[in-house]
């Protein structure tokens with residue numbers, strides 16, 4: 196019995212039109228009967244379909260070659276598809292014209308192969324990763340900024356509470372000055388403006404502070420600059436160090452001047468909200484007393500004549 200096409204096929208001997216939307220999946224069905232069972236081969240625009248199917252997982256044949264399956268429609272799949280059906284008794288060739296519908300832009304995209312699709316995916320993933328990194332960066336900046344703001348606020352609180360005001364009423368004669376230094380008030384008469392101070396070389400450093408040589412204009416009403424030793428907190432200090440320096444300043448103010456001590460000459464406190472507190476004291480040209488005594492002792496020993504000993 197010669198082969199014939201079943202009515203549920205979407206190909207016919209007169210030809211059919213299959214209209215598909217771009218990127219949508221579709222199939223061409225060529226259901227046939229005949230005895231002996233007919234063999235089916237496919238042609239696209241007169242060429243054997245094998246060339247299209249080979250190494251292409253977007254197009255496949257199934258159901259004894261009766262269905263030609265497309266995973267998604269792209270413009271390259273447009274054309275005339277002939278279903279070549281034959282057995283010993285006869286031969287028929289129903290066909291269908293496939294038309295892919297889509298916009299001009301889509302038309303361009305339709306030419307994208309699988310590797311181009313992969314490229315699109317890679318670009319989108321990279322873009323997402325970059326956005327996430329930028330977003331994290333912004334969050335880190337905001338957190339750091341807030342932290343800095345908090346430190347500034349802490350400093351401000353310290354300045355207000357410990358430096359300017361003090362709490363003279365709470366002073367207790369039974370306690371040492373060191374124990375209650377922070378409730379002593381600051382004396383504004385010691386304040387020196389930043390523009391009057393010129394910083395020089397470092398003279399030394401202590402546990403939490405460092406000492407620089409500095410020139411100060413207009414100190415004690417003097418026209419010529421005065422050479423002073425300027426004490427400040429070390430780099431990367433925290434509020435504990437600043438508080439210790441504030442206490443040192445207050446004790447010096449409270450002690451007053453004396454011939455036998457290194458006297459306080461002034462202080463620069465107006466930038467304390469930025470963690471900047473400078474204490475100006477008399478400059479000792481021989482520096483540290485202990486080192487001076489050790490040096491003098493060594494010189495003295497060298498001067499003694501070993502013969503007279």
Ligand SMILES: Nc1ncnc2c1ncn2[C@@H]1O[C@H](COP(=O)(O)OP(=O)(O)OP(=O)(O)O)[C@@H](O)[C@H]1O
Nearest residue numbers: 398399400401402403404406424477478479482483
């Ligand atoms: N008035 C000054 N004149 C010259 N050099 C000074 C003066 N004050 C300090 N220095 C130098 O700076 C160093 C550190 O001074 P600082 O007063 O901080 O010493 P410290 O009392 O040992 O330290 P800290 O009190 O921080 O533990 C001194 O060892 C000295 O060399």
